[in-house]
Amino acid sequence: MYRTLTLLCLIFSLGTTLSAQDIETHEYFQIETNKTAYAFGDNINVRDAPNTTGKVVTQIKAGTILKILDVAGDKLALKGVEVPWVKVQFLQNGKSQQGYIWSGLLALDRVTRDGFEFLLGLTRIENGVYYQEVRIVKQGTLLATKEYKSNAEDGHEFGFEVLGNKGVPNITNVIRVYNYMPACLHWTGFSVFLWDGKTLAYMGFEGGTMNVGESWDEIEFIFPEDKGGSGSDGLIFKRVLSGKGDYIGNSVETITKTVWAWDGKQLVHKKDE
Incomplete structure (x- = not known):
């Protein structure tokens, strides 16, 4: 929303x-089907099933444009972040592909300016405090990152x-x-x-x-x-x-x-x- x-x-x-x-x-953590999302993690494993034992079918780079097809599978908790798997669709080498990724590797937000992609992501939650990171990407190459303690907590926007x-x-x-x-x-x-x-x-x-x-x-x-x-x-x-x-x-x-x-x-x- x-x-x-x-x-x-x-x-x-x-x-x-x-x-x-x-x-x-x-x-x-607002994940909606048929919405556009963006990869935050770099070289994210895309799997054929919504779990860590699913076969890796390919990898995608930070900034990859994704379409959320479905929210699938049990939630996975990593570094204090507990969110579900999602089925996504994307283009890779001109070919449409599908697979599952953990939604904790999606960008919270994305802004493009001056030829750069600016990505915001959540990296971990410790003692209720949200640690976030800004990443800057150009043409699929990750140029810079900066993690920081946001002080955000549950209920924040x-x-x-x-x-x-x-x-x-x-x-x-x-x-x-x-x-x-x-x-x-x-x-x-x-x-x-x-x-x-x-x-x-x-x-x-x-x-x-x-x-x-x-x-x-x-x-x-x-x-x-x-x-x-x-x-x-x-x-x-x-x-x-x-x-x-x-x-x-x-x-x-x-x-x-x-x-x-x-x-x-x-x-x-x-x-x-």
């Missing part, structure tokens, strides 16, 4: 808000967007993965990445964390093209608002801002403001 959600989290009487964001979101360089020199795209929990009592926001055509780097988390009646934090990345950004300087501002308060409206907030630059491999701290 797909929905467009606007993120606007009001922390009761404390008056702290997260910036509104519009992004299409998805629920985890996710979104995936690939933007331009937002004014950062030598960067091709800013990538943002959104995780949303339908409540204002925990956290919500984006995991942010930078892609320069060769290197995929994790910037960190942008959004809000909160413990209502005690403390809250809001982290915002301000890119050169954003309102209040550095413009032609190509610098990235990181704004952090921290607060402490209680249930009756007493609160104290502090705001810090640091300045970062991309050196071709990683973000480098330049100064504090």
Whole structure:
């Protein structure tokens, strides 16, 4: 199921808000027949039966376009992820083929931009926490991967967007993965990445964390093209608002801002403001 959600989290009487964001979101583990899906794993075994003892009939590469024909067989649990097998149809060397794969090897989402395929997948679940990974593919070749702790849990939804360089020199795209929990009592926001055509780097988390009646934090990345950004300087501002308060409206907030630059491999701290 797909929905467009606007993120606007009001922390009761404390008056702290997260910036509104519009992004299409998805629920985890929504597998539907006759829908298009994409291979997330690279060199996935395609079997003639929906189990690990089925004969391997071929392998498919990350980004392969698949049609879900059926949800079949018992669920298989690997690395904390328990999902069923699916029967899929795909083209390989110009020939239509069918077989079974474990649905944990399907991409959660896929975006194409600038000749690249950007894939989002779930790699493992540990202690209820979802670890996800961004993969970048071009013409069937896996170019880059980056796994990260998403902090998502059961009941969360996710979104995936690939933007331009937002004014950062030598960067091709800013990538943002959104995780949303339908409540204002925990956290919500984006995991942010930078892609320069060769290197995929994790910037960190942008959004809000909160413990209502005690403390809250809001982290915002301000890119050169954003309102209040550095413009032609190509610098990235990181704004952090921290607060402490209680249930009756007493609160104290502090705001810090640091300045970062991309050196071709990683973000480098330049100064504090």
